[in-house]
Amino acid sequence: MRKVPRQKRSRALVARLLDATAITLAELGLDGTTTNHIAERAGVSIGSLYQYFPDKDALVEALLERVGNDISQNFRIQATAVDFNRLRLRDIASFSIAYGMNLIKTDPLIREVTRNWTRVPINKLLDPLERFFLVMALPYFVNHYRDYPVQNLEAKLYVLINSTLFTTIRFLVQENSLLPEKVLIQTLTDMIVALLELPAAQPI
Numbered sequence: 001m002r003k004v005p006r007q008k009r010s011r012a013l014v015a016r017l018l019d020a021t022a023i024t025l026a027e028l029g030l031d032g033t034t035t036n037h038i039a040e041r042a043g044v045s046i047g048s049l050y051q052y053f054p055d056k057d058a059l060v061e062a063l064l065e066r067v068g069n070d071i072s073q074n075f076r077i078q079a080t081a082v083d084f085n086r087l088r089l090r091d092i093a094s095f096s097i098a099y100g101m102n103l104i105k106t107d108p109l110i111r112e113v114t115r116n117w118t119r120v121p122i123n124k125l126l127d128p129l130e131r132f133f134l135v136m137a138l139p140y141f142v143n144h145y146r147d148y149p150v151q152n153l154e155a156k157l158y159v160l161i162n163s164t165l166f167t168t169i170r171f172l173v174q175e176n177s178l179l180p181e182k183v184l185i186q187t188l189t190d191m192i193v194a195l196l197e198l199p200a201a202q203p204i
Helices: 008-032 035-042 046-052 056-082 089-106 108-115 123-143 153-173 181-196
Strands: none
Touching (some): 008 035, 008 046, 035 046, 035 056, 056 089, 056 108, 089 181, 123 153, 153 181
């Protein structure tokens, strides 16, 4: 972003540009979208667009960061609604993976972004999600320490969160995956539980 929006009017303009970017990407795709398309959709001059964003890449980057934060907020609402603290780890993992996969499949913008994940700054989308899951997970494991006395918890969560995110994206961008979605969700859930759950006591 070339110019930081400080006034309410400027922030509204930037928000409108990002809204227009989201709609245009969903309709025309990454390759079909230009800054002229975005400016026209936003109802502003191309000069006004360039005051805040030097090119399409900068718009996409800012949009991905906003989308990542929005998804995190939606996850937070879902977690509060079902009261994650009362659920088993397996149920939380399975629900979260299925929810995320359904979001990617049904949202045209997110589907287009993930389809081109090697060509866009996907970290801007995934970093807020990683932070969200870490922030949500740590209190859960503190409250359930007897069930999940995990050593090196933050390191394990980091690996599991990112492994799950990238595996999910990789699976969904494949045109003809031989792996059924239910099997993938089950396998990822098993991986998470196996690394974090207290091993069953061995018979003497």
